[in-house]
Amino acid sequence: MAEPIEDFYAVIPAGGVGSRLWPLSRAEAPKFLHDLTGSxxxxxxxxxxxLLPLTGPNRIAVVTGKAHEHRVEDELPDIPEGNVFIESSPRESAAAIxxxxxxxxxREPDVIIGSFAADHHISRQRAFEFAVRQSVALARAGYISTIGIAPSEPSVGFGYIQKGDEIDVEGAPMAAIVEQFVEKPDLDTARKYYADRNFxxxxxxxxxxxxxxxxxLAAxxxxxxxxxxxxxxxxxxDRRAEVTDRIWPGLKKIAIDYAVAEPxxxxxxxxxxxxxxxWDDVGDxxxxxxxxxxxxxxRMSILGRNEMVLADESTGLVVSQTNRVIAVVGVQGLIVVDTEDALLVTTSEHAQRVKSVVGTLQSRGDDRVL
Amino acid sequence: MAEPIEDFYAVIPAGGVGSRLWPLSRAEAPKFLHDLTGSxxxxxxxxxxxLLPLTGPNRIAVVTGKAHEHRVEDELPDIPEGNVFIESSPRESAAAIxxxxxxxxxREPDVIIGSFAADHHISRQRAFEFAVRQSVALARAGYISTIGIAPSEPSVGFGYIQKGDEIDVEGAPMAAIVEQFVEKPDLDTARKYYADRNFxxxxxxxxxxxxxxxxxLAAxxxxxxxxxxxxxxxxxxDRRAEVTDRIWPGLKKIAIDYAVAEPxxxxxxxxxxxxxxxWDDVGDxxxxxxxxxxxxxxRMSILGRNEMVLADESTGLVVSQTNRVIAVVGVQGLIVVDTEDALLVTTSEHAQRVKSVVGTLQSRGDDRVL
Incomplete structure (x- = not known):
């Protein structure tokens, strides 16, 4: 196995409720605290x-909200005490990273950092590590590097990065200049991007x-x-609390994409x-x-307590977080999410609308289940 | 208002779990103990x-299982003590009635009795009473009388009774002889019956x-x-228990239809x-x-805790028996039944298959939720 990268530090911003995954994802237990892959x-x-093979346990930092400090420490018992950075309030990714x-x-003037979302799914570890190691080589050469995912289908759900000219940096054989960022496309455009292979x-x-x-960022x-x-x-x-309390609430809320990457x-x-x-952002x-x-x-997929679900002539997804029996009979492509205090029934086509349910519950003051 | 009928006694057989209504209907709380109409x-x-306007409170008897004795008495606080007849085991309708x-x-040699299921839905009280009063007149004239429901659609879900010649009995202006009983028909036949009006x-x-x-019955x-x-x-x-224990378990299980009505x-x-x-038997x-x-x-219908159900672009039925939030988003014609320890999701088309889920749970020994 390859050694960790000496001058590299991973940063995991762990914020964001993921309200399109309600009632699984909650203010108190956001998406990143859940097992969404059955792992x-x-x-x-x-x-x-x-990240561990790339950094070792002492060189990963997490940026998270006050409410999640203890849950994060429970999930990551090996994280050094000083590596959990608490945001006193959410201020988006440019401030967090x-x-x-x-x-x-x-702490370490020449450090190279990489930021990796806390709530995405990635498989194929070696390919991931290879991409990170190439990016670190690019960072050493003075670039800001991003990892762009080779599309597995013409998705309209993600923004795209257009590759430009190759970059000749030792240790980064697949690197290219970013030509431009593109917002989420329509399906026709997504199909062109998919065929093109440079997106x-x-x-x-x-x-x-x-x-x-x-x-x-300064620029x-x-x-x-x-x-x-x-x-x-x-x-x-010992001035951390005083200075943070004074300055943090006034910081601009802006995504790192706009504050750093696109410029x-x-x-x-x-x-x-x-x-x-x-790669999947498991967005809904x-x-x-x-x-x-x-x-x-x-097929019928089950996340959670398999043995509690009885599926008869049904397909879709059942998420079972309780010890209740769940019987689904003759339904196709349905999504059933069963938690202790809330139940959601929807379809893949309507998954985006779940966010509006959360909005309705908020406006009703139903904070108990949010 | 008309007076109760002096020589008439109503008998309510209250048995039958109604397993096609699982998880609402259970062995311990069968269908007849539930509010299924939102009343x-x-x-x-x-x-x-x-039945009360036809009998008064002292002339209704209930035949039910040992397990339901107290629930029945709770539901019917005015029922006289001696009018709850306990079956030591289920032996079908001929034995019960x-x-x-x-x-x-x-107790009363010339008594006229009428048997009425404990778990059917009927609306239009005056029309019901009129039919019963006619049947009592027929009973006094020596007939066994049944009330046949004028179909509101060509249903394949019920058996039919074919009307024959009129009967000339005072107080029963709409009475006819039963020509024959017919089993549940196919749709074409049901349409013919519906058009015919004699079924x-x-x-x-x-x-x-x-x-x-x-x-x-003796014949x-x-x-x-x-x-x-x-x-x-x-x-x-004081010999009730001894004699019942000896004889009841050996009695033939047969429906009153076969033991009495058809002959x-x-x-x-x-x-x-x-x-x-x-009229509806609320069978599934x-x-x-x-x-x-x-x-x-x-439309979206809700039975139970209305305020807990959030329906967004959805139709169907939600039965809410818990204090959980239930969100249904973009689903059509779905049936969601949420109880404390079991959840069912199905459609009207598959409602009959619910019984097989109960069978599966039984074979798994999951008696907890049955």
């Missing part, structure tokens, strides 16, 4: 396990030297950058490495159903 | 309330003098008849009165969904 452990733990970059760069899914993974990332969002530096300076001192791409400083592994129950069934909609 | 009270209580007939006939649904209601019913099932008489003789004495029809002794009221969830929706499948 036996949470998506967060999967992410940790996937920027904070980690600023703290880690103070990759934007999976939101970014790898770069921390100082390079911060410099790019595009100087106030956000200055605020993060001031917090980072106080972070490992860097325009300057020709963003590299992309194609990732030839299965349609995505989950597909994942669990292995793409075979003609 | 606020159980079907058994509905039946009692419907025959036992009631034999006991009541000993009525067999709702299993029988009204006759107790001695006439017992004589018919067709002499051993069953003898056993019931022996039990009835001991019933209101009587062959002899021209069975009368029928058309019942022009809504398809039937329940239709009943609750008022026959409008394009």
């Amino acid at each position: 036996g452990v949470s998506l967060l733990r999967n992410t940790w396990d996937r 920027g904070l980690a970059a600023a703290i880690l760069q103070r 990759l899914w934007n999976a939101g993974m970014f790898i770069s030297r921390a100082d390079v990332l911060l410099a790019e 595009n969002e100087p106030e956000l950058h200055a605020g993060l530096l001031e917090i980072a300076e106080a972070w490992d001192t 860097a791409a325009e300057k020709g400083r963003l590299a992309v490495v194609p990732g030839h592994f299965d 129950f349609a995505s989950l159903a597909k994942l669990i069934s292995g793409g075979r909609p003609d | 606020g009270v159980s079907l058994l209580r509905n039946t009692w309330d419907r 025959g036992l009631a007939a034999a006991i009541l006939q000993r 009525l649904w067999n709702a299993g209601m029988f009204i006759s003098r107790a001695d006439v019913l017992l004589a018919e 067709n099932e002499p051993e069953l008849h003898a056993g019931l008489l022996e039990i009835a003789e001991a019933w209101d004495t 009587a029809a062959e002899k021209g002794r069975l009368a029928v009165v058309p019942g022009h009221f809504d 969830f398809a039937s329940l969904a239709k009943l609750i929706s008022g026959g409008r499948p394009d």
